[in-house]
Amino acid sequence: MPIVWTPNLSVGVEHIDAQHKIWFEKANELFEAGKERRAQDYINTMIDFLDEYTKKHFKDEEAYMEEIRYPELDAQKRAHASFINDLAKLKKDYNETGGNILVIINANKIVIDWLTNHIQNMDKKIGDYVKSL
Numbered sequence: 001m002p003i004v005w006t007p008n009l010s011v012g013v014e015h016i017d018a019q020h021k022i023w024f025e026k027a028n029e030l031f032e033a034g035k036e037r038r039a040q041d042y043i044n045t046m047i048d049f050l051d052e053y054t055k056k057h058f059k060d061e062e063a064y065m066e067e068i069r070y071p072e073l074d075a076q077k078r079a080h081a082s083f084i085n086d087l088a089k090l091k092k093d094y095n096e097t098g099g100n101i102l103v104i105i106n107a108n109k110i111v112i113d114w115l116t117n118h119i120q121n122m123d124k125k126i127g128d129y130v131k132s133l
């Protein structure tokens, strides 16, 4: 199942949407690489990129929420921290198994479930709040 950003995931804040799109593209590249059993070091590089990019994205998103004095910032921070943990676990599983197909399917599922839920349920509210300002 490919990981694709769809317009219904739009938060309505341009730079946040742009980062979400890149995130989806990179996650998709990672899972494609895993499925095709491309070189382990390539997969590691991709996981590191995703890990770094996620941290950067969360930092930017949190800075923006601070800027607009978003009331649900703490809940967002907690959700972000928990996703960073999930990603660390995923990285460990990948490294331990060499990215076998079950890990890839599971990782795919975790990322899609978590990210689409988070964007749809939490990030979209940032856009609603901005509109109400």
Ligand SMILES: [Fe+2]
Binding pocket: 061, 076, 080, 118, 122, 123
């Ligand atoms: Fe968020």
